[in-house]
Amino acid sequence: MEQTANHPSPESIMQIGTGFWASKILLSAVKFELFTVLVENKSMSAFDIKSKFGFQCTIRNVYDFLDALTAFGFLKREGLLASARYSNNLNTNFFLDKNKPTYIGGILEMLNNRLYGFWGNLEEGLLTGLPQNEIKIGENLFDALYADAVRLKEFILAMSGIQMGGFIAFAQKFDFSKYKTLVDIGGSAGLLSLMVAKHQSHINCITWDLPEVTPIANETIANFQLQNRVKTNAGNFFNDQFPKGDIITMGNILHDWDEETKLMLIKKAFDALPDGGALVVIENIIDDERMQNVFGLMMSLNMLIETGNGFDFTFAEFNKWTKAIGFKSTSLLALAGPASAAIAYK
Structure with missing residues (x-):
């Protein structure tokens, strides 16, 4: 329930405050290439996915991971728990399949590989006015990127995806x-x-x-x-x-x-x-x-x-x-x- 004159609500505060939970769930799915694998296999059970990716967590944790992605609207599901089959929705099939030219996951990969950790230091950035990325360990961002062909390509593909x-x-x-x-x-x-x-x-x-x-x-x-x-x-x-x-x-x-x-x-x-x-x-x-x-x-x-x-x-x-x-x-x-x-x- 949203805030009214007589009924304040913490909903928006908690939604933003826990936003990194949702972000990390999606970024993890992209890192595992879950959406690409689902395109190749049409649909999969939680047990199939657990085995495919070598998850050592319990099957309950896998259900939670996949059902959260479903609740966010990134996956479709038929059945429940042990009988459930998971597949991509229209958007993830189009934008998050690595084998398609429409793939925009490059920016999500960079968010996960670089920016997720750096943003944990936003407070320090505001207090000091200093960058919070590779520069903190003595690297210039652009010099470091352009000196490493693999990192440069990842960065360029990330920027391409977002634009x-x-x-x-x-x-x-x-x-x-x-x-x-x-x-x-x-x-x-x-x-x-x-x-x-x-x-x-x-x-x-x-x-x-x-x-x-x-x-x-x-x-x-x-x-x-x-x-x-x-x-x-x-x-x-x-x-x-x-x-x-x-x-x-x-x-x-x-x-x-x-x-x-x-x-x-x-x-x-x-x-x-x-x-x-x-x-x-x-x-x-x-x-x-x-x-x-x-x-x-x-x-x-x-x-x-x-x-x-x-x-x-x-x-x-x-x-x-x-x-x-x-x-x-x-x-x-x-x-x-x-x-x-x-x-x-x-």
Whole structure:
């Protein structure tokens, strides 16, 4: 029962307070690749699952694990306890089967492998203003990632998973009719460029990132068979000028940095654009009243954990920065879920 004038309720407090229980149940299922196994086997009993994964807990614990996933809506169940058969629902079958190109579990894997532990130190992050990730043991986040091909690929696939919905929506909703070329800064695996090229046959794209990322992007481009209209280019946005393009995009790039660096990147985009060109920033743009986009607020706290000085921002802040650089006008395009495209026109 929710709170009324005469009947306060602890329900929402307890739901949020125990939220990490639910999170860890889902993340564990993803780590075990439970949803992939269920696709391969159609449906399984709790005993089958216990045996398949080598669980040494009691069968009662397995029932609790699977029935919690069912109650959350991630699994379907026929029967009860010993007679129950478990299978995926529509969403887990589509998004959490590792063998499908629609798999978004990369971000969930990273949440489990890295961020779950780091977020346990949020209090220290707030008290000190310092990152709470690999930096605490002397590693720079990006240096450590780019020095290890396996970790780099995991990180890139994670970022791809969390952004794919927004990229597809941008490719379908934005008016590309006046433009011919797009450059995606910090293009990672190339998915933004690929989604635009797939939906807009007249657009040629460059996905621009560090040299270590190029092989991953080229592999993704080959998988989509769009090598004729999506190319890779290597550079460092701290040291190099951006390639020229009618549209410059950045997907979850600006939020990594402090305000000074954000302004530097916006200025480089401005310099790379022709008159009438567009800078498109795809982020979890926080609403100006800072009350609705809770995911954007949580992502901003995640930037504290990851970088110490990065933060997510409102459309009003984006307007202030782009106006200071010299852009003529701006607009905001809602995409998928909490993601939006903040657009500035030169």
